[in-house]
Amino acid sequence: MAKTVALTGNVACAQAMRQADPDVVAAYPITPQTTIVEEFSTYVANGLVNTEYVTVESEHSAMSASIGASAAGSRVMTATASQGLALMWEELYIASAYRLPIIMHNVNRTLSGPINIHCDHQDSMGARDSGWIQLFCENAQEAYDTTLQAVRIAEDHRVKLPVMVCLDGFIISHAIDRLDILDDDVAAKFVGEFDAPITMLDANNPITVGPFDGLHGSFFEFRRDQELATLGSVPVIEEVGKEYGQISGREYGLFEAYKLDDAEVAIVVLGSAAGTTRVVVDKLRESGIKAGLLKLRSFRPFPAEQIAEALAGVKAVAALDRSLSPGAIGAPLFQEIRSALYDQASRVPVINYIYGLGGRDVSMPNLEQVFNDLSQVAKSGQTGPVIRYLGLKE
Amino acid sequence: MTWDISNIKKWKVGDHPAGVTIPEGGTAHQYKTGGWRSEKPEWFEDRCTHCMICWMFCPDTSIEIKDEKMVGIDFDHCKGCGICAEECPVDAIEMNEEEK
Numbered sequence A: 001m002a003k004t005v006a007l008t009g010n011v012a013c014a015q016a017m018r019q020a021d022p023d024v025v026a027a028y029p030i031t032p033q034t035t036i037v038e039e040f041s042t043y044v045a046n047g048l049v050n051t052e053y054v055t056v057e058s059e060h061s062a063m064s065a066s067i068g069a070s071a072a073g074s075r076v077m078t079a080t081a082s083q084g085l086a087l088m089w090e091e092l093y094i095a096s097a098y099r100l101p102i103i104m105h106n107v108n109r110t111l112s113g114p115i116n117i118h119c120d121h122q123d124s125m126g127a128r129d130s131g132w133i134q135l136f137c138e139n140a141q142e143a144y145d146t147t148l149q150a151v152r153i154a155e156d157h158r159v160k161l162p163v164m165v166c167l168d169g170f171i172i173s174h175a176i177d178r179l180d181i182l183d184d185d186v187a188a189k190f191v192g193e194f195d196a197p198i199t200m201l202d203a204n205n206p207i208t209v210g211p212f213d214g215l216h217g218s219f220f221e222f223r224r225d226q227e228l229a230t231l232g233s234v235p236v237i238e239e240v241g242k243e244y245g246q247i248s249g250r251e252y253g254l255f256e257a258y259k260l261d262d263a264e265v266a267i268v269v270l271g272s273a274a275g276t277t278r279v280v281v282d283k284l285r286e287s288g289i290k291a292g293l294l295k296l297r298s299f300r301p302f303p304a305e306q307i308a309e310a311l312a313g314v315k316a317v318a319a320l321d322r323s324l325s326p327g328a329i330g331a332p333l334f335q336e337i338r339s340a341l342y343d344q345a346s347r348v349p350v351i352n353y354i355y356g357l358g359g360r361d362v363s364m365p366n367l368e369q370v371f372n373d374l375s376q377v378a379k380s381g382q383t384g385p386v387i388r389y390l391g392l393k394e
Numbered sequence B: 001m002t003w004d005i006s007n008i009k010k011w012k013v014g015d016h017p018a019g020v021t022i023p024e025g026g027t028a029h030q031y032k033t034g035g036w037r038s039e040k041p042e043w044f045e046d047r048c049t050h051c052m053i054c055w056m057f058c059p060d061t062s063i064e065i066k067d068e069k070m071v072g073i074d075f076d077h078c079k080g081c082g083i084c085a086e087e088c089p090v091d092a093i094e095m096n097e098e099e100k
Helices: A009-020 A035-045 A059-071 A082-087 A089-097 A122-126 A140-155 A184-191 A219-232 A234-248 A273-286 A304-310 A332-342 A364-380 B053-057 B083-087
Strands: A003-008 A024-027 A052-055 A076-081 A103-108 A133-136 A163-168 A176-181 A255-258 A265-270 A291-296 A298-300 A316-321 A350-355 A387-390 B039-043 B063-066 B069-073 B093-097
Touching: A003 A009, A009 A035, A009 A076, A009 A103, A009 A140, A009 A163, A009 A176, A009 A184, A024 A035, A024 A059, A035 A052, A035 A076, A052 A059, A059 A076, A059 A082, A059 A089, A076 A082, A082 A089, A082 A103, A082 A122, A089 A219, A103 A122, A103 A140, A133 A140, A140 A163, A140 A176, A140 A184, A140 A234, A184 A234, A219 A234, A255 A273, A255 A304, A265 A273, A265 A332, A265 A364, A273 A291, A273 A364, A291 A304, A304 A332, A316 A332, A316 A364, A332 A350, A350 A364, A364 A387, B039 B069, B053 B063, B053 B083, B083 B093
Parallel strands: A024 A052, A024 A076, A076 A103, A103 A163, A133 A163, A265 A291, A265 A316, A316 A350, A350 A387
Antiparallel strands: A003 A176, A133 A298, A255 A291, B039 B093, B063 B069
């Protein structure tokens, strides 16, 4: 039987890693690293896993070693955060281009400066075009569940792409949360044996990994292939989420639509703020406001058509971004949500609320204000300022 | 397995193996890089002791070996980096400007 436990998000992730029993974990052990790999290293030391644990001298090396190990035919997992992800930059693109099913936690923390170690999504957003699948989690339960699913999604031969499991720094990673953990044998059966798509250590079948594009000019076609692979992961993410529901009672999809069916005003959000939003939706519903929530789980691939369908009947939408894109028209989530809705006949107004940068708290009154604003927009038909800032002193 | 790339310039989206992986080893041999050279190593057989230090240090595989002895330099692949000349303990390799 599954057991209910109280763990930090980090330990929940490490537990899922233990159950997936990776062949190799390569990680940089010092800050900005989180306790995910520290906890996991105790499992290695205590013989609970069959993992070769490689402590490297930087995050750049962590991803490089992960790429090498994955190309050799190993199940590979690692974790990072913030500046660590930034230091992995060039390797992220290589991992996805080689179609290596590496699974990595990214504990979402901002990028300095000024120096700040707290939560926002600017690290993951910077990596949004790197060709990784990006799945965002609301709480420790989802971080645990998504880790196990990420293994299946990444290693599916229809996908063969690295997966980044994104969880909010401190809010999820360091807070102790109640969650259910699957039995080891149930989890192990779910993730299954790793069937390596390629292995460089098979001397009888030599391969070349990471060749020079030469002057043939195939790069453009490769990049398009990569895009097709990312889009092709959509049904796999859905399939794996459904199957996970059968063993755990917790089914997952590309996003969660909460009270959207009859909603007039809706918030779209990633990560832990969805929990607060859900409470606010319930509260507003009691006073007759038809509020709804679309909690996006899969940011890459971005399920534009499905989102447009889910928001088709809504009169005003707010996209909440825990990131800022200087000089752009709004932040990344807003850009894509508005883009997804642009082709709809209803052309629903979409407002961007930038919130929570550098760990700034987002409270229930903040979110009630957003819904009130949306109600005004829906009533008046006047959108007003399209890009707004929540909780900013201005 | 050999990889037929004779028509590669006409390959379209979806024609390449996933992840840029070529189902064949040692493919760098087919790509000639000698044209990158601006300096050319010259080997003096009479000074050479066949210690193989040049062979170990060559970042390509341009030191040609036969029966455990150095026999020459593969100019199809030598990029003229000069590491062999630098490392040779008996100065049996000298770098000279590449002739046009």
